[in-house]
Amino acid sequence: MIIPPKKTGTCAKGKGKYEFRTIGMNRERKYTGNAEQVRRIRASASIWAKRHGFIIEAKIKKGGIIVSVVGFKKINPLEKRTPQISTLRIEIHKKYGGRCAYCGEEIEVEKMHVDHFRPLYRKWDNRPRPSHAGEDTPDNMVPSCRICNSLKAVYTIDEFRAEIEAQVARARSRSSNFRVSEKYGQIQYVSFPVVFWFERFEKSLVK
Numbered sequence: 001m002i003i004p005p006k007k008t009g010t011c012a013k014g015k016g017k018y019e020f021r022t023i024g025m026n027r028e029r030k031y032t033g034n035a036e037q038v039r040r041i042r043a044s045a046s047i048w049a050k051r052h053g054f055i056i057e058a059k060i061k062k063g064g065i066i067v068s069v070v071g072f073k074k075i076n077p078l079e080k081r082t083p084q085i086s087t088l089r090i091e092i093h094k095k096y097g098g099r100c101a102y103c104g105e106e107i108e109v110e111k112m113h114v115d116h117f118r119p120l121y122r123k124w125d126n127r128p129r130p131s132h133a134g135e136d137t138p139d140n141m142v143p144s145c146r147i148c149n150s151l152k153a154v155y156t157i158d159e160f161r162a163e164i165e166a167q168v169a170r171a172r173s174r175s176s177n178f179r180v181s182e183k184y185g186q187i188q189y190v191s192f193p194v195v196f197w198f199e200r201f202e203k204s205l206v207k
């Protein structure tokens with residue numbers, strides 16, 4: 001077996017100097033420090049291992065500690081916790097037939113993002129507009145997929161619509177893949193106003 005050269009570094013949290021080498025899955029780190037530093041390293045290593053499902057071995061040596069990953073923890077399916085889904089989440093999920101309020105994609109309740117239809121007023125926003133602010137109450141919460149939720153961010157619904165309408169022009173100017181595809185007729189820009197799923201959904205209930 002070829003043992004890679006040791007690399008040395010300084011620990012970010014000021015735990016002293018350490019060196020480590022990686023052999024297969026044996027990620028080994030040797031820390032040097034006094035008794036107090038060793039105790040802290042051992043504690044944080046076990047928290048780290050628990051979080052990532054690693055089995056580690058910690059050997060305390062004179063003047064330091066060697067921490068190595070020796071395996072992965074097998075997760076017993078019975079041990080897996082089933083997260084409790086709140087009744088509020090279930091209610092929000094049902095609002096528009098189990099779909100994202102904006103694009104209309106079907107979403108699982110576990111993966112659903114909860115968006116504030118009228119954005120919340122946050123002091124640290126670039127353009128805080130208390131007049132546009134929505135409340136953190138269930139009637140202002142709508143189901144959303146991850147993509148729509150992150151794109152909508154702090155926009156009002158009209159700003160969000162304008163943002164979506166601007167996407168094609170943006171893709172055309174920034175992406176040569178887009179321009180080539182368009183040139184060869186692989187994609188075609190069909191202009192029509194953006195209609196959100198919740199608008200179609202509400203309209204279908206009125207009929």
Ligand SMILES: [Zn+2]
Nearest residue numbers: 100103145148
């Ligand atoms: Zn969506």
